[in-house]
Structure formats: C-alpha cells, structure tokens
Amino acid sequence: xxxxxxxxxxxxxxxxxxxxxxxxxxxxxxxxxxxxxxxxxxxxxxxxxxxxxxxxxxxxxxxxxxxxxxxxxxxxxxxxxxxxxxxxxxxxxxxxxxxxxxxxxxxxxxxxxxxxxxxxxxxxxxxxxxxxxxxxxxxxxxxxxxxxxxxxxxxxxxxxxxxxxxxxxxxxxxxxxxxxxxxxxxxxxxxxxxxxxxxxxxxxxxxxxxxxxxxxxxxxxxxxxxxxxxxxxxxxxxxxxxxxxxxxxxxxxxxxxxxxxxxxxxxxxxxxxxxxxxxxxxxxxxxxxxxxxxxxxxxxxxxxxxxxxxxxxxxxxxxxxxxxxxxxxxxxxxxxxxxxxxxxxxxxxxxxxxxxxxxxxxxxxx
Amino acid sequence: xxxxxxxxxxxxxxxxxxxxxxxxxxxxxxxxxxxxxxxxxxxxxxxxxxxxxxxxxxxxxxxxxxxxxxxxxxxxxxxxxxxxxxxxxxxxxxxxxxxxxxxxxxxxxxxxxxxxxxxxxxxxxxxxxxxxxxxxxxxxxxxxxxxxxxxxxxxxxxxxxxxxxxxxxxxxxxxxxxxxxxxxxxxxxxxxxxxxxxxxxxxxxxxxxxxxxxxxxxxxxxxxxxxxxxxxxxxxxxxxxxxxxxxxxxxxxxxxxxxxxxxxxxxxxxxxxxxxxxxx
Ligand SMILES: Cc1cc2nc3c(=O)[nH]c(=O)nc-3n(C[C@H](O)[C@H](O)[C@H](O)COP(=O)(O)OP(=O)(O)OC[C@H]3O[C@@H](n4cnc5c(N)ncnc54)[C@H](O)[C@@H]3O)c2cc1C
Ligand code: SF4
Ligand code: SF4
Ligand code: FES
Numbered sequence: 001x002x003x004x005x006x007x008x009x010x011x012x013x014x015x016x017x018x019x020x021x022x023x024x025x026x027x028x029x030x031x032x033x034x035x036x037x038x039x040x041x042x043x044x045x046x047x048x049x050x051x052x053x054x055x056x057x058x059x060x061x062x063x064x065x066x067x068x069x070x071x072x073x074x075x076x077x078x079x080x081x082x083x084x085x086x087x088x089x090x091x092x093x094x095x096x097x098x099x100x101x102x103x104x105x106x107x108x109x110x111x112x113x114x115x116x117x118x119x120x121x122x123x124x125x126x127x128x129x130x131x132x133x134x135x136x137x138x139x140x141x142x143x144x145x146x147x148x149x150x151x152x153x154x155x156x157x158x159x160x161x162x163x164x165x166x167x168x169x170x171x172x173x174x175x176x177x178x179x180x181x182x183x184x185x186x187x188x189x190x191x192x193x194x195x196x197x198x199x200x201x202x203x204x205x206x207x208x209x210x211x212x213x214x215x216x217x218x219x220x221x222x223x224x225x226x227x228x229x230x231x232x233x234x235x236x237x238x239x240x241x242x243x244x245x246x247x248x249x250x251x252x253x254x255x256x257x258x259x260x261x262x263x264x265x266x267x268x269x270x271x272x273x274x275x276x277x278x279x280x281x282x283x284x285x286x287x288x289x290x291x292x293x294x295x296x297x298x299x300x301x302x303x304x305x306x307x308x309x310x311x312x313x314x315x316x317x318x319x320x321x322x323x324x325x326x327x328x329x330x331x332x333x334x335x336x337x338x339x340x341x342x343x344x345x346x347x348x349x350x351x352x353x354x355x356x357x358x359x360x361x362x363x364x365x366x
Numbered sequence: 367x368x369x370x371x372x373x374x375x376x377x378x379x380x381x382x383x384x385x386x387x388x389x390x391x392x393x394x395x396x397x398x399x400x401x402x403x404x405x406x407x408x409x410x411x412x413x414x415x416x417x418x419x420x421x422x423x424x425x426x427x428x429x430x431x432x433x434x435x436x437x438x439x440x441x442x443x444x445x446x447x448x449x450x451x452x453x454x455x456x457x458x459x460x461x462x463x464x465x466x467x468x469x470x471x472x473x474x475x476x477x478x479x480x481x482x483x484x485x486x487x488x489x490x491x492x493x494x495x496x497x498x499x500x501x502x503x504x505x506x507x508x509x510x511x512x513x514x515x516x517x518x519x520x521x522x523x524x525x526x527x528x529x530x531x532x533x534x535x536x537x538x539x540x541x542x543x544x545x546x547x548x549x550x551x552x553x554x555x556x557x558x559x560x561x562x563x564x565x566x567x568x569x570x571x572x573x574x575x576x577x578x579x580x581x582x583x584x585x586x587x588x589x590x591x592x593x594x595x596x597x598x599x600x601x602x603x604x605x606x607x608x609x610x611x612x613x614x615x616x617x618x619x620x621x622x623x624x625x626x627x628x629x630x631x632x633x634x635x636x637x638x639x640x641x642x643x644x645x646x
Contacts, residue, residue: 068371071415076375076396076456112370112609223638250613253606257416264416266371271614278614281604282441287577287617287639297616297639305619 005174006190007182009157009164015127016091017042018176023089023125026060028053037090046092048159050131050147052138052319056097056246057090058104061120068116068253068266084116089125092157095149096140096316098128100246102152106310107249125172128153132196134204137319139342142208145316147200158193165189209346209353212313216304218348223296227347232295234327234338239272241321241339242298247306247314250278273297299344315341370609373413373458374400378451379433384519387440388484389449390425393459394433401431405466406491407600407628411608412436413458414451418444421605421623423488424462427495437487437519463608464627467492467572468598476504476564478592480583482555482575483512486519488600488627489574497530504532505564511538511555511575515548536561555579556586566591572628574600577641584631584642597631599642 009015019025020042027046028035035051037060038044072078093101101121108117131140131147140146149156154173158165165185168174210218242248252271257264271278274294280286288294306314325339337343380392395402402410404424413419426435440449451457469492477496479489489508496503508527512518518537527535536558538551551558555575571587573580580599587597603615603622615622618637620629635643 069369073415077415077458079372081369081372108611110610112611114611115369115371249611251606251611252614253419253612255416255418261416266415266419268612271612273613273616279604281602285576287603287641293639300618301616308619309621 005168006185007166007168007177008185008189009166009182012046012048012157012164013042014180015155015157015166015177016040016044016046018180019089019091019125019127022176023087025089025091026057027091028093040091048092048129048157048164050094050133050135050138051092052094052135052323054320054324055244056100056318056320057093058100058246058249060088060090061101061104061124062108062117062249062251062270064270066116066268068268070263070265072263074262082116084119085123087123087125088120089127091127092129093126094131094318095128095146096138096143096318097246098126098149098152099143099145099313099316100318101126103247103306103310103312103314103316104249106312125155125176126153127155127157127173129157129159130193130197131200132159133200135319137206137322137340138317139204139206139208139319140317141201141204142342143212143313143315143317145313147204148197158196160189160192160196165193206319206342208317208342209349212307215345216307218345219300219304222348223300225348228292228296231338231344231347232292235274235291235295236327237274237276237291237294238326239274240324240326242272242274243270244320244324245302246316246318246320247302248272273301299341303341303345317341370460371607373411373415373419373460375456376459378453378455378457381451381453382522384437384521385517387449388437388519390435390437390520391448391451392426392433392435393457395459396456402434402462403431404428404434404462404491405469406495407466407488408462408464409488409608409627410434410436410459410461411463411605412438412444412448413460414444414447415458417447419458419606420444421463421608423491423600425487425490427491427498429495429498437484437490439484461608463623465625467600467628468570469495472570473502474504476506476569478507478509478559478562478564478566478569478571478587480509480555480559480571480573480575480580480587481511482579483517484519485573485575485600486510487574489572490520490523492572493527493533496533497527500530500532504569506530506533507562507564508533508535509538509555509558509562510535511540511558513540514543515539515546534561534563554582556582559583559586559590562590567593570596570598572598572600577601580642588631594631594635598628599631599634600627601629601634601640601642602627 027040028051029038035053108114153169156167251268279288302314321339325337327338375396376393382390409421422436425437542548606612610621610624
C-alpha cells in the first residue's frame with residue numbers, strides 16, 4: 001500500500017480531536033516513569049517517540065480476559081455472543097508494534113477465523129508513528145520492522161524538526177483527515193523524514209548477529225547446544241517475557257458460573273508457555289516439564305517457528321522481553337537480561353563466529 | 367462471520383459402561399438436520415458449560431452420521447462431570463477437528479493397529495469402517511494391550527471384529543489379578559507383534575497410546591520391516607481451542623489440533639519435545 005498523500009501537521013491536537021470524533025482512542029501515555037497504552041482525551045499528550053510501552057497494544061485487540069460468550073441453563077442451554085461494535089484507534093503505535101499486529105492477524109485469521117479478534121481488528125484505525133530514535137533494548141532494524149513503517153497503516157506520523165509529516169495510507173485514514181484541510185507536505189519534508197529515519201537506523205547499535213533468513217537453520221543445528229543450559233537454569237519461568245511480547249498470543253479457556261448457577265460465561269485468558277502447567281495433560285504427563293524445554297520453545301517459536309507457520313517473524317525486536325525479564329542479570333555475570341533474543345543467539349554462536357562490531361548490550365561484568 | 371467457538375447442543379441417547387472409569391456415549395444433535403461428517407481419528411470439543419471443554423476422539427463409524435459416539439475416561443473435573451450425566455442430558459459439541467487417520471492412502475492395504483488402554487478409542491471408528499467396507503481394505507490386525515483385563519474397552523465388540531474376514535484381534539494385559547480367568551497374552555503390547563502374519567514391506571501401522579509405549583511399538587515395527595513413512599501415531603497434547611489459536615497443543619512448529627493429531631513417524635521425528643522419537 002503506497003501512501004496516497006503526504007500532509008503537513010502543525011500540532012497533534014487537531015489530529016487527536018479528529019480521531020476522537022469517531023473512535024475510542026488509545027495512545028502511549030506516561031505512567032509510573034514508563035509508557036502505557038491508555039485511553040486518550042483531547043488533553044492527553046501521547047508520546048510520538050519510540051514508546052516501548054510496558055505492555056504492547058495487543059491487549060486492546062485480544063484482551064487479557066475476554067468473554068467468548070455467556071450462557072444460560074434451562075432446557076439445555078442458550079448461548080449469547082458479546083457485541084463488539086466499537087470503533088478503536090491506536091494513536092502513535094510504533095512500526096514494530098504494527099508489524100506484530102500483522103503477525104497476530106495471521107494467527108487469529110486463517111481458515112477458522114477468531115471472530116472476536118477480527119471484529120476489533122476491522123474496527124481499528126492504525127495511526128502509526130515512525131521512530132526518529134530507537135530505544136536501547138530494541139533491535140527492530142535486524143528484522144526491518146522499524147524504525148520506519150512502509151505500509152499497513154491508516155495514518156502515519158513522522159516527527160520533524162518543526163511539526164509533523166502525516167501520511168495517509170488508506171481510505172479509512174483519508175476519512176479522518178479530510179475535514180482538517182491540511183496543507184500538502186513538500187519534498188523538503190519528505191527529505192527530512194528520510195534523513196531522520198536513516199539517522200535512527202544508523203544509531204541502532206543492537207543487532208541480531210544472525211541474518212533472519214538463516215535463523216531457522218542456525219537454531220535447528222544448535223537445538224542441543226550447551227549454552228541453552230545455563231540460560232534456562234537462570235530463568236524463573238515467570239512468563240513475563242511472553243506477557244510483554246507483542247506477538248505472543250497463547251491463551252487458556254475457562255468457565256465461570258454465577259452464584260445462582262443458572263448463568264455463566266466462558267472466558268479466554270492470556271497464558272504463557274513458560275509456565276509449568278501450560279502443556280500438562282491427563283495424569284500430570286507434561287511434554288515440556290523441564291524449564292529448558294519451555295525456554296527453548298519460547299525462543300525458537302519467536303525466532304523461527306512462527307515464520308514457518310505464518311510467513312512472518314514472531315519477533316519484531318521491540319525489546320520488551322529484555323526489559324521485563326527479572327532474571328537478576330548480575331547473578332549471571334551479565335548486564336543484560338536472559339530473555340533477550342540477541343543474547344540468546346549470541347550465546348549459541350562459537351566465539352569465532354561472533355563478528356566484530358556486534359555490541360553485546362552492556363557486555364560482560366568483569 | 368460464523369463463530370467457531372459456539373457449541374451446538376447434543377443429547378445423550380445412549381451410555382455404555384466400558385470399564386469402571388470409561389463410558390461410551392451416543393450423542394445426537396438436537397438440530398437433527400446437521401449430522402456429523404468426519405474421518406476416523408478426528409475429534410470433537412465436548413463442553414459442559416460451567417465446567418469446561420475438552421478434546422475427545424469420535425469413536426463411531428464415519429458411515430453413521432445422524433448419531434456419533436465418544437468414549438471417555440474419567441481423568442479430572444470435566445470428565446468427572448461427564449461421568450455423572452445420564453441419558454437425556456445435553457452437552458455442547460463443536461467439531462470435527464484435526465486431520466484423522468490417512469484412510470484414503472490405506473485403501474487395499476494391510477494395516478496393523480496397535481493400541482494401549484483408552485488409546486483404542488480413536489481407532490474404533492476405523493476398525494468399524496473396515497468391517498463395513500471390508501472389500502476396500504487388506505488384512506487388519508488389532509494388537510491391543512491394557513493394564514488389567516477389566517481395563518479393556520470395547521469388549522462387547524470383540525466378537526464382531528473377530529467375525530470379520532481377515533481381521534484378527536490379539537489381546538494382552540500387564541497383570542492378571544488372582545482368580546481372574548485370562549485366556550490371552552500377558553506382557554507388553556509389543557510382544558503381540560510376534561503374532562503378526564502381515565507382510566510389513568507394504569503395510570501400514572496405526573498406533574495410539576501413552577507416548578513412551580508408542581516409542582517401543584514404533585521401534586519394534588521398524589525392526590520388523592515397516593517403512594517409517596507408513597507408521598502413524600495419534601498424539602495427545604493439551605488443547606483449549608482445537609483450531610490453532612490458543613497455542614496450547616504446539617510441538618515445535620506444528621499444531622497438534624490442525625496438523626495432527628495423527629502424524630507419520632518421520633513427521634514426529636522432525637519435532638522436538640516428544641517421547642515417540644526423542645527423549646526430551
Ligand atoms: C486429540 C485428543 C483426543 C482425545 N481423545 C480422548 C478420548 O477419546 N477419550 C478420552 O477419555 N480422552 C481423550 N483425550 C484426553 C482428554 O481430552 C482429557 O483427558 C480431558 O480433557 C481431561 O479433562 P478433565 O477436565 O477431566 O481433566 P482436568 O481436571 O482438567 O485435568 C486432568 C488432566 O487433564 C489435562 N487436561 C485438561 N484439559 C485438557 C485438554 N483440553 N486437553 C488435554 N489435556 C487436558 C490436565 O492438564 C490435567 O493434567 C483426548 C485428547 C486429545 C488431545
Ligand atoms: S521476543 Fe522480545 S524483542 Fe522480540 S517481539 Fe517479543 S518482546 Fe519484543
Ligand atoms: S526468560 Fe526471563 S521473563 Fe522469561 S520466563 Fe524466564 S525469567 Fe521470566
Ligand atoms: S488446541 Fe488451541 S492451538 Fe491447538
């Protein structure tokens with residue numbers, strides 16, 4: 001999808017107001033010294049930089065708890081589906097997070113479509129924001145999932161030295177900006193965008209040390225590499241890395257019955273492959289009882305298997321797992337965290353394969 | 367958009383006690399227009415609203431569509447609640463899911479069926495299909511083992527199976543309690559393969575049971591001369607959705623709920639975290 005038009009935006013407020021007209025709008029707002037996806041109003045100040053929000057926006061499309069349907073007993077049972085008609089906007093979503101939504105689209109789409117995710121998705125306006133600088137834990141350039149978004153947006157914001165460039169990517173986006181009568185952007189504005197994003201790219205030092213197309217072979221060959229052992233030994237199996245990951249989608253289904261015992265709901269709830277019970281079947285048989293097996297499952301699913309299943313990367317390089325892994329890095333003699341895909345892949349390489357110029361984030365504590 | 371999570375009400379029209387902890391239920395959709403079209407080895411998600419939902423193989427013959435059967439062993443909360451139901455009770459059903467046994471590729475071929483315990487459940491539909499369409503298949507041998515004689519399921523049908531031309535049934539149990547008469551074999555199910563009269567070079571083997579048991583069966587089959595690609599296993603994994611959404615049933619890059627539950631031996635060999643071909 002090539003952008004149809006490029007416009008010039010003086011300040012965000014008028015765009016926020018235009019989006020708010022018809023959408024329940026979420027944006028990355030400051031919270032507890034971090035950023036979090038929250039509902040915004042005309043007075044909010046969503047962050048347009050590389051806002052690696054604590055949780056990605058996936059909970060807006062696939063809530064942590066979600067009613068699949070409610071049911072009523074009596075003469076068998078009656079089922080009632082929830083109504084999801086609301087129009088949603090994700091205002092200021094980063095390129096990597098948009099790419100993660102494209103992966104979720106394939107998971108929840110396919111032959112049997114998950115109607116809850118899709119109704120929300122179809123009703124979602126994507127107002128993306130390119131990253132003119134990249135957060136320290138992120139390695140989006142390794143996947144080309146950032147800092148620039150090339151397609152799959154309704155509107156795309158790039159911060160310039162003076163105001164913003166606003167690109168329109170779809171009729172849905174066109175509808176929102178039509179009333180604003182914004183002036184066209186000039187070639188200078190487009191040039192500045194390119195300069196700024198190239199600078200952001202160049203400044204991103206953190207890199208996956210194996211080419212994405214080679215990861216499948218690399219991880220397959222090293223499935224039994226000894227480096228998995230100390231890494232998974234230090235893992236708490238807490239599941240933070242999967243909860244924080246924008247492409248992790250696993251869930252549990254459970255029923256709740258009201259005290260009257262005549263009505264109830266069937267709910268889905270986020271789950272994590274890192275938890276011991278995740279793969280347990282009858283008589284406590286468990287095919288990933290060992291922590292190392294769960295640790296490998298998460299890592300390789302992100303870095304290789306999801307690509308095989310869906311044709312899109314299961315890691316977009318956002319760096320959230322790096323930030324929220326509580327594995328007390330000091331204990332391992334490292335500064336960075338255990339869940340970091342870059343660290344895990346580097347550990348699987350022989351010293352001779354580690355080419356010059358890759359920066360191990362933080363290096364090794366002497 | 368059709369909602370694939372919605373279950374349809376089905377009434378229990380028959381219950382047969384198989385063992386102390388296993389029953390076979392006959393189900394009919396209340397909406398009678400809809401029969402169930404399926405391949406043996408496929409499964410349904412069965413719900414008791416308010417308690418939960420779980421995957422259960424369809425155990426009846428695919429030729430019979432207006433009613434279908436499930437054979438369910440008491441394991442935990444859902445199966446305990448199912449166990450308390452009586453004729454006339456309603457359950458929720460969605461399905462069928464999964465790939466089923468490769469029925470079309472075994473037409474006119476000899477098949478060895480090896481099962482342990484409740485693992486015979488997903489194979490019963492196939493056995494009865496062969497019985498009903500006898501001329502479409504080659505020789506069939508059923509090798510079935512369980513812990514004790516009173517753990518065997520489908521005992522009321524053994525007479526019929528034995529009466530089918532070129533269908534042979536061999537039974538074994540791990541232990542025979544004192545005072546019980548047991549005219550068949552004792553020992554592990556792999557021992558039964560010694561009775562096989564089927565030429566393995568062009569035959570197929572279908573198995574279901576505890577994964578570690580299938581590991582030994584597969585080994586024996588390969589030693590006997592079965593081609594790895596002709597050996598198929600039905601795998602059990604934790605399932606919540608049955609349609610490749612919840613991620614629970616994944617083994618490596620495969621979803622057991624849509625890519626399986628039936629896999630060929632070489633397919634399983636390429637997967638991590640299984641007990642059939644790899645320890646770990
Ligand atoms: C493809 C397939 C076909 C199956 N066919 C049959 C069959 O024909 N007959 C039969 O008796 N059993 C069958 N099972 C196993 C059956 O699904 C489980 O025994 C049942 O879901 C347990 O539910 P529960 O609520 O009674 O147990 P719970 O109280 O929930 O727990 C008991 C144990 O069962 C495990 N379990 C719970 N839910 C599931 C689930 N959704 N999937 C797998 N394990 C689960 C739990 O981890 C726990 O260890 C099949 C399983 C699969 C995957
Ligand atoms: S694996 Fe980590 S870096 Fe990759 S997308 Fe998930 S949270 Fe982000
Ligand atoms: S890798 Fe880190 S965040 Fe993930 S489960 Fe282990 S300790 Fe938790
Ligand atoms: S059962 Fe949900 S993905 Fe297979």
